[in-house]
Amino acid sequence: MGLRKNVTEALELPKEIMLGLPLISLLGREEVTIENYKGILEYDEESVRIGTAAGTLRLSGKGLCLKQLTAECLVVTGALDGLEFLT
Secondary structure, three states: OHHHHHHHHHOOOOHHHHOOOOEEEEEOOOEEEEEOEEEEEEEOOOEEEEEEOOEEEEEEEEEEEEEEEOOOEEEEEEEEEEEEEEO
């Protein structure tokens, strides 16, 4: 991925598209939108684990709910406490 990353940076192309990386947008602590995800690995009201090209992303909180789910993006709402990439 080194050459692709260098070309992407040199041409100032969107990394999330060219490298398949997730694009994560937060709206306060109430909503998170994740684009370019690979799949949902776990889902309940306190934890959501999502597969991405950058690794597994875990959302934690209370009352978590999938508000929107498409092939390109997903939206999770609720009282978000944390967002972390697992190794």
